[in-house]
Amino acid sequence: MLSKNQIKLISSLKQKKYRDLHGFFVVEGVKGVSELLESDFELHHLYETKSDFESVNSKRTQISDKDLQKISFLKTSNSVLALFKKPSILDVPIDGLVLVLDDIRDPGNLGTIIRLCDWYGIESLICSKQTVDCYNPKVIQATMGSITRVKIDYVDLKQFLPKNESIPIFGAFMNGDNIYKKTNLPQHAFLILGNEANGISRDVEKLVDERISIPRFGKLKATESLNVATATAILLSEFRR
């Protein structure tokens, strides 16, 4: 059985301010929960309708399908929902290729980008303060467990980037240099992707050393832009290939 207070706590974690207040975030689904359990993240409590996670016994409550549906953030609830502790401030290494996001608002996009970082071995992801919170349940869902392998920090980009002035800063724009013609892309660099609607903000744009673009091959009157997660995929591929 779930108490009213438990339901209230879990429901509140949809919002960032309550995630910050309580220090927890929600993960749903056997695969996601398993990956988090195997990582450095610390489990707070787990609710399941089956017995997949009996081994975590003291931090586990078996509940009914109906109760799970009550606390689930998904349209069709899975068999498990777990609360993990948000880690305290992470030490995000500024090494190798570091991806920088300037105000990405869509949780699905951020989740896909975190998964891409994991695939391409990008260990550090730096987000502007206005970027969607990486512990948002939709982000967590879209990362498919990759959140355990990518270190993420939220900073003021205008203060952060100038502190690392020896590192070249690449920015993705609609009118930059053709990425396919860049030879010898550096292995140690910042790569900035901007907001879905407005791109990289003015203040951050000023700090960019190299403006790059993915050229369009279609007819003149074509798509205005690529989705930011898609553009990230293509640019990371170019840096890594």
Place this chain on the structure above:
Amino acid sequence: MLSKNQIKLISSLKQKKYRDLHGFFVVEGVKGVSELLESDFELHHLYETKSDFESVNSKRTQISDKDLQKISFLKTSNSVLALFKKPSILDVPIDGLVLVLDDIRDPGNLGTIIRLCDWYGIESLICSKQTVDCYNPKVIQATMGSITRVKIDYVDLKQFLPKNESIPIFGAFMNGDNIYKKTNLPQHAFLILGNEANGISRDVEKLVDERISIPRFGKLKATESLNVATATAILLSEFRR
């Protein structure tokens, strides 16, 4: 004012069987509707709360915000919803690089892939019969108007592919050859991407000439796979660069 019958017709278009029956599909939003109006697609009727499309007057009804909310498929309705006629069977040219989808189920993925085809100048998209319908409202929403510039057909891949045996068939697999090491990728080829969960089906796999993969750069215990739209982005980029 909207009649009950109009509301019923529009609501029914969420389902493929009614789109096939009535021969219409729904587009929402000023940008999407404008792009469709400028294309070869034929407008059936348009409902708007503002006066952005007064020029199409005989096929236009001004309605209230409340009425638009009733017929909209979006959580937050826009200012316009239009019904367009589904084109009769298209002549999809088998020329250049042709993208082939084997049972893509997620409408957002198909929409993103259509947008990518448009960006990379892929004119022809061949889908298996089980691939999600391209006139699904969520697909239309995700294409951002690109549906007007990509020709799409639904076929039985097992019958279709052998008919074009002079054209090399590339298939994306988890264990294929490293795409980054392929030099001289042909400009005239089929590129097949498979289902989100199961990849390319057995019967289609047999027809593949070249198995390709996007190598993983992360640690060993990393993401199991890339999202299919993301993988399409990277592969099209490699064929076009």
